[in-house]
Amino acid sequence: MTKGCVHCCQVPELAGFWLLTLLLQSPFVLFLLLNEATIITPLERAVNIVMTAFVLFEDVAGFFAIRAMVASQVNKFHLRQFANLEQIDYAAYEESIGSDTYRSRRPHNA
DSSP states (O other): OOOOSSSSTTTHHHHHHHHHIIIIHHHHHHHHHHSSOOOOOOOHHHHHHHHHHHHHHHHHHHHHHHHHHHHHHHHHHHHTTTTTGGGOOHHHHHHOOHHHHHHHOOOTTT
């Protein structure tokens, strides 16, 4: 892993965190907010409303963050196939097409 690649291995961790939030924390917070069978104080209701808003925002923001990170990783994966194009065996290429054609098509930096 290179220094510039901070988020390349964190997609599974973020996806796990998001799933735990979505499947466990969201229903529990909604239950605390919407359960009318319990008697809760106005302060408790206010705190539950704020917590529900934060958890719902976390669910939505986590989805878009995961989608952006996966798209970035897919782009890196597809661009990685072009990294080895500079290592073409020009000698074998020259033999296959002839030296005159090879010299006219060979890049200047090679």
